[in-house]
Amino acid sequence: MKFRAKIIDVGCLNHFTRVVNTVSRLTKACVLRLTCDHLYFVLSGRVATGGVSMWCELSQVNFFDEFQLEGVSADANEIFLEVAPENFSRALKTAQNAKSVKIKLTKKTCPCLTLAAELPSLSSVSRVVTHDIPVDVIPRRLWHDFREPQMPDFDVSIYLPPLKTMKSVVDRMKNLSNYLVLEANLNGEMNLKIETDLVSVTTHFKELGNPPWGDDGSQSSSPTHRDPDLMAEARVDIKKLQQFLMGQQVNPSKAMCNIVHRRILHLIFLHEDVSLQYFIPAVE
Amino acid sequence: MKCVIEGNGVKVFGKAVHALSRIGNEIWLDPQEKGLAVRTVNSSQSAYACFCFTPLFFQQYIPDPDIQNGCEAVKCMLNMKCVLPLFRCASWKERRVDRCEISVNIPNSRVIFQFHCRHGITKTYNLGYQECEALQAVFPAHLCPNVLMAQSKLLGDIVVHFPVSQEEVTLSISSFKVTLKTFCEEENNCIKGMNTELMLHPDEFDYFQVGEDSAVTFCLKELRGLLSFAEPYGLPVNCQFGVAGQPVSFTVKDMTLEAHVVLSTLTDPNHESPSQPAPGDDCPVNVTNTSTAEITTCESLWRQRKMIQLHAPGEILPKLSLIPESALTTPVTPATSKIRSLLFGAVYSDGGKDKTADLPSLACASDTEDDGGTEE
Numbered sequence: 001m002k003f004r005a006k007i008i009d010v011g012c013l014n015h016f017t018r019v020v021n022t023v024s025r026l027t028k029a030c031v032l033r034l035t036c037d038h039l040y041f042v043l044s045g046r047v048a049t050g051g052v053s054m055w056c057e058l059s060q061v062n063f064f065d066e067f068q069l070e071g072v073s074a075d076a077n078e079i080f081l082e083v084a085p086e087n088f089s090r091a092l093k094t095a096q097n098a099k100s101v102k103i104k105l106t107k108k109t110c111p112c113l114t115l116a117a118e119l120p121s122l123s124s125v126s127r128v129v130t131h132d133i134p135v136d137v138i139p140r141r142l143w144h145d146f147r148e149p150q151m152p153d154f155d156v157s158i159y160l161p162p163l164k165t166m167k168s169v170v171d172r173m174k175n176l177s178n179y180l181v182l183e184a185n186l187n188g189e190m191n192l193k194i195e196t197d198l199v200s201v202t203t204h205f206k207e208l209g210n211p212p213w214g215d216d217g218s219q220s221s222s223p224t225h226r227d228p229d230l231m232a233e234a235r236v237d238i239k240k241l242q243q244f245l246m247g248q249q250v251n252p253s254k255a256m257c258n259i260v261h262r263r264i265l266h267l268i269f270l271h272e273d274v275s276l277q278y279f280i281p282a283v284e
Numbered sequence: 285m286k287c288v289i290e291g292n293g294v295k296v297f298g299k300a301v302h303a304l305s306r307i308g309n310e311i312w313l314d315p316q317e318k319g320l321a322v323r324t325v326n327s328s329q330s331a332y333a334c335f336c337f338t339p340l341f342f343q344q345y346i347p348d349p350d351i352q353n354g355c356e357a358v359k360c361m362l363n364m365k366c367v368l369p370l371f372r373c374a375s376w377k378e379r380r381v382d383r384c385e386i387s388v389n390i391p392n393s394r395v396i397f398q399f400h401c402r403h404g405i406t407k408t409y410n411l412g413y414q415e416c417e418a419l420q421a422v423f424p425a426h427l428c429p430n431v432l433m434a435q436s437k438l439l440g441d442i443v444v445h446f447p448v449s450q451e452e453v454t455l456s457i458s459s460f461k462v463t464l465k466t467f468c469e470e471e472n473n474c475i476k477g478m479n480t481e482l483m484l485h486p487d488e489f490d491y492f493q494v495g496e497d498s499a500v501t502f503c504l505k506e507l508r509g510l511l512s513f514a515e516p517y518g519l520p521v522n523c524q525f526g527v528a529g530q531p532v533s534f535t536v537k538d539m540t541l542e543a544h545v546v547l548s549t550l551t552d553p554n555h556e557s558p559s560q561p562a563p564g565d566d567c568p569v570n571v572t573n574t575s576t577a578e579i580t581t582c583e584s585l586w587r588q589r590k591m592i593q594l595h596a597p598g599e600i601l602p603k604l605s606l607i608p609e610s611a612l613t614t615p616v617t618p619a620t621s622k623i624r625s626l627l628f629g630a631v632y633s634d635g636g637k638d639k640t641a642d643l644p645s646l647a648c649a650s651d652t653e654d655d656g657g658t659e660e
Contacts, residue, residue: 087478094445108479122438123487129445132479 001079001137002070003034003105005060012063013101017092019274023056024085025247026278030054031138031146032113034079036069037061041085042146051281052240055149062273072140079105080138080146083113091115091131099126111135149279152266154258155232157213158184160267161205163255166192167245169203174238176201179283182241183233184259186210186226194238211256232261234282241265244278252276285315285358286387288344294384294399298371299513300335300543305368306509307331307545312419313360313388313395315347319541324364325419330548331506332421341540343383358388360395360413370397370409380405388413421546423533428524429495430457436514436521436536438488443511445482446504452550455525455532456499461485462492467501467550490520498527500549510534510545528552 007013023030023041033040039060045053060067071077095101095117106114112132121127138146160166169192173180177194184190190205244267252269259265262282269276289297300322304311308324308331315321319338325331339345348358385398393415399407442464446453452467465481486492514521514536525532529551536543 090447091478091480112479121484121488123485125485125487127482127484127488129480129482131445131481134478 001072001105002068003079003103004066004068005064005103006066007063007101007103008065008099010097013092013098014096015273016058016063017089017096019056019058020085020088020092022247022276023054024089026054026243028086029082029084032081032083032135033146034069034081035071036067036077040148044145045279045281050237050240053149053279055277057275059273076140076143078143080143081105081111081113082136082138083133087131087133088113088115091133095119095129105135106132108132111137149277152258152260152264154266155226155261156184156186157211157256157258158186158188158190159209159211160255160257161190161208163245163248163252167242170238170242170245173201173203174242178238179235180238180241181233181235182257182259182265183231184208184257185231186228189229189231191231211254232259234259234262234265234280235284236265236280236282240280244280285313285320285348286344286346286385287315287320287342289341289384289386290343291382293341293343294371294381296341296517296541297337297384299516300337300541301367301371303509303513303543304333304335305364307333307506309364311362311364311367312416313362313386313413315359315388317347320345320347323419325421326506331503332419332546333506333510333544334420335541335543337541338539358390358415359417360388361416362395362411362413366411367397370399421531421533421544423531423544423546425524425533428526428530428533429493430498430525431491431493432457432462432489432523433491433520434489434523436511436517436519439511439521440515442482442484443504443508445480447478448505448508450480451503451505452501453504454499454501456497457494458497459486459494462489491522496527498525499552500525500528500530500532502532502547502549506547507534507545510536510543513543525549 007016027043031040031042031044033042037060039058041054041056043052043054045051069077069079071079092101092115095115098117098119100118102116104114104116106112108114111134113135115131115133117129119127119129170180173192173194176199177196179194181193181195182190183193188206188208188210190208191202192205193202194200248269252271254270255268257265257267260282262284264282265280267278267280269278301311304322304324308326310324312323313320314323319336319341321334321336323332323334325333380401382400382402384400385396387396387398388394389396389410392410393412394410395413397409397411399409401407446464446466450466454463454465454467456463456465462484463481466477466479468477468479486494511521517538519536519538522535522537523532524535528549531546531548533547534545
């Protein structure tokens with residue numbers, strides 16, 4: 001198994017760092033899946049994480065100048081590593097002005113992702129900082145746990161309101177209740193609701209727009225004669241929603257959510273070269 | 285003792301106290317002819333720091349207004365927790381404080397900090413002190429084979445790569461490069477955390493002297509205080525060290541002050557000095573009446589941290605050949621109020637200490653039994 005990659009462009013490095021920072025705020029540990037064309041940060045839904053799952057996909061060509069991978073075997077040319085994204089984040093943090101950053105899979109006392117950054121220095125010879133990030137190699141028989149999630153048959157798909165606004169609303173609601181109901185319809189309307197014994201608060205958003213699914217193959221199976229005013233809702237743990245909104249460092253060009261009525265909240269952020277999907281299960 | 289610090293100086297003094305607070309829980313005030321020395325030592329005596337403010341630093345500096353012949357100014361030990369809050373919110377205080385007067389009231393055993401602030405407000409703090417001998421680390425600078433001098437910004441840029449919680453780092457030097465990396469006691473522990481290593485070329489340093497290739501491991505946390513002090517003032521930092529086990533010293537100098545941090549380093553189990561019992565000896569510990577700073581166990585991977593050798597000025601320390609190898613430092617207690625130690629083969633010399641030879645001899649602390657040296 002071999003992996004080497006190199007980033008030279010400062011913009012790419014900053015962008016990659018922001019993606020890693022976002023992932024590190026969502027989860028303490030995740031799986032890094034490497035293929036010849038993509039990197040994926042994967043968190044599969046487990047009871048321990050409250051059932052949330054995450055799928056973050058990067059197209060490697062948009063970040064790395066060099067990218068060489070030799071996977072587990074010829075017919076399974078991929079590598080799956082368990083890593084703490086916070087370590088990755090910390091390693092990248094002080095390398096933001098590096099001339100180049102090399103990442104490779106190494107074996108020290110344990111398998112590591114070694115990040116070596118060449119930094120500007122006062123002399124003709126560059127300063128080199130090396131970080132060894134411990135990783136666990138995931139054996140092939142467990143790979144099926146980390147497959148790309150299927151697009152659920154959603155009932156409503158809607159663009160999210162400006163994230164800043166949404167975040168401040170959710171922050172305030174968190175003080176009042178542990179659970180939040182997100183409901184939306186095909187008329188571009190979304191409500192965020194909390195309800196306790198003492199108080200109920202609803203924030204209404206209008207004219208958000210609904211993404212035109214249809215050309216993708218991931219079309220909702222229910223035909224388009226759903227009543228546009230009919231709300232689909234999901235009641236979720238407010239902390240999980242807040243955690244997702246808090247961590248965002250990448251300003252997505254498209255932010256939307258798909259709701260499977262009373263089942264799942266599926267949040268999707270798209271940027272030119274990065275896509276981030278986050279699934280929050282609904283609770284009763 | 286009485287001294288007056290004007291506006292900007294109060295901020296500097298406050299920052300110095302902050303830097304000292306990163307190391308020890310007590311602060312020693314030692315007024316001398318050449319300036320006011322403010323010192324601290326950590327509880328395990330593996331880190332020592334001293335800020336010496338020259339008379340130039342003060343608007344007014346009187347070591348001891350009642351000085352009589354042969355009598356030196358009183359030395360005060362204060363609790364860091366009492367002194368630090370006085371200098372909190374340094375930037376806020378800087379705008380409001382016109383001057384600060386520090387004086388010692390001997391009859392009441394109080395150190396008085398008086399802050400004269402804007403709008404005619406005066407804040408007076410009376411802190412109780414314990415009188416004791418001052419400490420000074422024994423650091424034979426002239427015996428250090430390796431010397432590095434760098435701008436504090438460079439050092440700041442170096443340590444930023446290491447997490448703030450990182451305790452120990454290893455500084456290695458050779459003719460080709462200088463390396464700083466995280467230190468793990470056991471290889472297995474490294475699985476949990478990240479390992480970071482930074483490599484620099486000797487050209488990056490303002491002064492680079494390598495007498496002996498070596499790698500010293502010390503506690504980075506304790507150095508950060510000095511670095512955060514030096515960086516805003518753009519002061520260069522001088523670093524001197526030898527081989528593993530010998531202390532490493534960091535010095536920052538200016539016309540008005542000199543700051544000195546001495547940190548002990550871990551010994552290298554592979555290069556034990558012949559005098560120490562070799563690992564693998566059946567008897568793990570040579571227990572004498574006095575506790576030894578070095579305790580070798582049978583595990584050859586055991587690394588020890590040597591305690592910094594400290595002595596009270598006023599002692600004439602015995603020369604190299606007369607000292608037996610048993611080591612000790614007695615822990616500081618209010619009762620003994622003095623730290624005695626024996627040297628490991630280096631003579632402490634300090635050109636500036638003209639007065640010490642004249643001082644009357646000080647009694648030995650009675651619990652030091654292995655004192656092989658002669659005293660004046």
